Amino acid sequence: AQEPVRVFAAASLTEPLTQLLSQQNGVDGVFASSGTLARQIEGGAPADIFISANPKWSNYLIEKGIARPEQGADFLRNRLVVVSPKESAIPLVFDTTAGAAFLQDRLAMGDPDHVPAGSYAKQALQAIGLWSDLDSVAVRTANVRAALAFVEQGAVGYGIVYASDATASDKVAVVATIPEDLHQPILYTITLLSDRPEAKAALTLLQNGDSAEVLKRFGFQTLP
Amino acid sequence: MLTPFETEALLLSLKVGGIATLGALIPAILISYLLARGRFPLKWLLDGIVHAPLVVPPVVIGYLLLIGLGPRGPIGAPLKDWFGITIAFTWQGAAVAAGIMAFPLMVRAIRLSLEQVDMRLEQAATTLGAGRWDVFFSITLPMIAPGIVVSIILGFARALGEFGATITFVANIPGETRTMPLALYTLAQTPGAEAQAGRLALLSVVVALIALIASEVIARKTRRAIGLHGERAA
Amino acid sequence: MLTPFETEALLLSLKVGGIATLGALIPAILISYLLARGRFPLKWLLDGIVHAPLVVPPVVIGYLLLIGLGPRGPIGAPLKDWFGITIAFTWQGAAVAAGIMAFPLMVRAIRLSLEQVDMRLEQAATTLGAGRWDVFFSITLPMIAPGIVVSIILGFARALGEFGATITFVANIPGETRTMPLALYTLAQTPGAEAQAGRLALLSVVVALIALIASEVIARKTRRAIGLHGERAA
Amino acid sequence: MISIDVKTRLGAFTLDAQIETGADSHTLALYGRSGCGKTSLVNTVAGLLRPDQGRIVIGQDVLLDSQAGIEIPAQKRRIGYVFQEGRLFPHLNVHNNLIYGQRRNGEGPISLSQAVELLDLAPLLARKPYALSGGERQRVAIGRALLANPRLLLMDEPLASLDSHRKGEILPFIARLRDEIGVPILYVSHAMEEIAQFADQVALMEAGRVVAVDTVERLTARLDLHPLTGRYEAGAFLSARITEKNAADGLMRLTLTGGAKLLVPMADRPLGTEMKLRIRARDVSIALQEPRDISILNRLPGTVIDIRPDTDGPMAEVLIDVGVPVWSRITKLSASTLSLSPGKPVWALIKSVAIDRTAPGRPKPD
């Protein structure tokens, strides 16, 4: 049998990609954190396409000589939002005034040391001057979904997650949208790793208009 | 020799692992005894529940803990409201998670020992006037001491290495819940931090090794104390 | 009753878990024997290496496997070039990861049993003309059968639940390496899929429970076969 | 008084034993071939084996009555059980093994130091059981049972691997325990000599059943039971009273129930003490006239009651009335040479050394 085309994609894309790929024959999605995927690809994983939630990891592969720069492209954008459990959601302004609330009801976010969403959140918090207070009390999670789960369970009062995650959950409400200029752009990159024609075809399909529709529905912004 | 980052993670890990193991020990002994000797309906269910943390991915266990023991959870909420105790996001919570993950291993080791105890010795103690608990403490417990030592070392090692449930339940809060595995995970996810990660991995192995060697010494003494050593030499 | 998604994950998990456990069994017995009976330099080191997968977070183990056994690793590369065997990113690789993670538990259970074997019986066999291996197969092995059963069930349960090392080493490839824990992870990444995730978690527990009950029955029979049952009843 | 009536099954083996001893019987011996159910019976008394149905009464204590729903649990029975296989606690040293029961049941009539001395355990106190020899283990097991302040002693071949010297020390001690403190004893042994030395009654077992319960005297005298009791053991058990303490150089004179007198080695007992004697058939010779200038001191005139030739072999047993009945075992050749027949007057010649002088006897309260 023909080897399927394998799309190694950041875990945050699990749902939209699963839906997109289910329409194509012979294309599989493989999900994990971008860092894990990058290391697997470095280790020789049978990946045809790599979608990273962070240019850092696609660059890493380029540095290691595994991918060529011309094979990569920006793919999606996302935004950060502050969410609260639905029943206790009170809109708030994302500036220094939010500090007290974050300190009291606690704030969950991806671990800024390695979770891309976390590092963007850290940048935003730094920009508004709250990070020094929150550094040691923020609930750092292993990935964005975990931060979302903390909010869904009411374990924390606030969480900083991707807009795409917030759309998908019906247990949380967005209480603030973080201005994009407070952090580096949230950029998903897509990298073609093999020369197989099927891989190229799959890449084209992911980048076409129908796909963009689907991705939009899940809260992602596609790039032209 | 150790960076402050490493020292912090190490001390926290030792505290969490130690308390998790000691806290799980008594329940583990009781449950093993029940499983090894008791005859009651739904024993298989208890057996299954005890083993669940072994089978279900740690992340799921962490998630379930979060649901149950989180500040709004059915157990966590009353704890917080009535006693002011919060477990989630604290090192105590990390110990709970580690203890639960270590629990099935501890139960199994003790139970295996229990099932090999010669019950004729317990009978002999009974004829000499020892009641059920007395027999347990004076005969059974000393005889299963090697199993208990193994259970402690297994439990401690598992608790030291616990990651998935911990990060899910108490997250990765520096100084509070960032044990060695969590620190290691952080490093592993950072490009270029391989060397640091390696150091930390080695450190965990060294700690475990020290615990292991200590346990061997204790185990040998215990076996000698219960007369197993001599039987072997004879 | 089960969705195709669940069936696929279940069958794969059973295959991976089963092969991991069976594959680890013989080495586990040998290593336990060495550790329980042998006297050799650097025994503590072997002991430490065996326990490492318990202490080091699974992700690290997975990463080390990836480095060593990946198609570009120092072991993986020759394997691929000379024999055309690829382990990484295949279900075989998942079995290797699961087997390694289960290994320390299996060794510990067997070793605990080994240390409780009455060596006077082995001596008796020796006087009757049995050589070292003969004694092992005719006396020691049957006597530690309960420990082996426990080691299999512990190993299988651990293999079934293995997540961190697996996803790191062989990735989450549908149909190839997406065992139940990985499938569960996939679902957990999907908001709103809690019910499905719950079903899958329950499914793993049920599978483990069935294995557990089977093992209890076998263990009871084994204990009876080696005469432990009767001693208890007497 | 010991009253046992139990029924139970162990695999293919059925234990169905009824024993009823006399009211003043304090020592019951169980005797029978290997596998006849002695240990199983003792285990039911200890409470370690629950019979399908049964009733066990020792003295005043109802230990089990399955009909009345009474079952005293083993740890409440206050038993000193010397197991056939030792069962020392491997993790405790000898000292702690010894005091295990004492700690729980309180100090009894025997002190630790007494037991240690009797059983010669002083050099072993700090050792673990694995470092003991077979006989040493057995002695510790006996000590542990004796020290448990028992109201009932169960002894399953307690002296099997002890040398005769030690047996000779331990057995009288246990007998004294029984006599002075009144602890009833259930005693399993393959050695009729041991049993004879201190059991009031013997229950003879075969294939899970009790075929006879009687005094040692009567039981060993019953020819029909010889296949079970062993022919070698045949003899007479007699009661006698010390009537002269210092009859000659180290000897004392006893008077048998019938009035006949015997010279035996002196025992440290007051004048008038009732003693139990055993005269083995093989130690009794027969003469037609009283022989002179012979080393045999005890020469009792009597008459032949009965002659029972063995069905096979050259021997015959002769029952002689010397005031009390005494068995003699001689060759058929001698019986015919002496033309023995019932009613014939003869002399029974008994070597004094053959008299069981170790029998501790019991001072009668009257």
Next chain:
Amino acid sequence: MISIDVKTRLGAFTLDAQIETGADSHTLALYGRSGCGKTSLVNTVAGLLRPDQGRIVIGQDVLLDSQAGIEIPAQKRRIGYVFQEGRLFPHLNVHNNLIYGQRRNGEGPISLSQAVELLDLAPLLARKPYALSGGERQRVAIGRALLANPRLLLMDEPLASLDSHRKGEILPFIARLRDEIGVPILYVSHAMEEIAQFADQVALMEAGRVVAVDTVERLTARLDLHPLTGRYEAGAFLSARITEKNAADGLMRLTLTGGAKLLVPMADRPLGTEMKLRIRARDVSIALQEPRDISILNRLPGTVIDIRPDTDGPMAEVLIDVGVPVWSRITKLSASTLSLSPGKPVWALIKSVAIDRTAPGRPKPD
């Protein structure tokens, strides 16, 4: 020929034993108080206990020579070891326990069915050891050792918990094994009677040392060893030849080395067979004239050699020359009444039943 010279320590206990038996000695018994080191010594012969230094030679086989660096491993020694504590394999049924050694060492002189019959194991074959009684376990252990096609039998109190009936069956069988197949035997026992029945020589042990190695006859005759051998056992061991098979009703006539004749129950041995007899001192009486009309058949004229009164107690031992020396144990009172003194002519009266007829003896090759 058995030659042992080993030295080793076990905790505070030191084993330092030298034994050298005669060239035609095939059965060596170890006798001694509990804890004197018998089991330890047997374990060195079995190869289970490695002495600090030593040399062990059985027949032609050097099992150990620490100076020459020879040490045959236990599994190569072809031993049938009956352990003091059984050591049956709990996971194997009786049948598989029995054939364990046979499977490995090949079928020996004894077949499975023979052993099963001798030891009466047929109904037990399918059972696991836990379902056996104490005596049954012991019988299986004996069977397992006998079936292991051994070149050396080590038996550590193998008959301790068997009834005398069974002992009487098993012991002669083992003796026959030795005589017919020539398997040397090292035998530990507390019962001098058992030892006397078939051991050529006895090593008397005390506190880890061998204090004497000699024939049973000479050893039990040595008064200085009585504290160790036990006074009760004193007696003479004699060699005799069957000179008349059917002297009277079930009796045969033996001629002692010195020419004296004895009537004993018939044994199933051919005319001319050499037999070993044991005459216990306590079974020998003394008369000044030959008594008439007495049931004692064996009346041998002789002279008193020596009289040894006990230091305590009323007894004395008298050595009488009836062609061969025979011990008699009588009261001091009798000795003085009969005014015995060395050189005095007397009659030794020996009850025929007192002669150890079970002694299997050995047909001499000449």
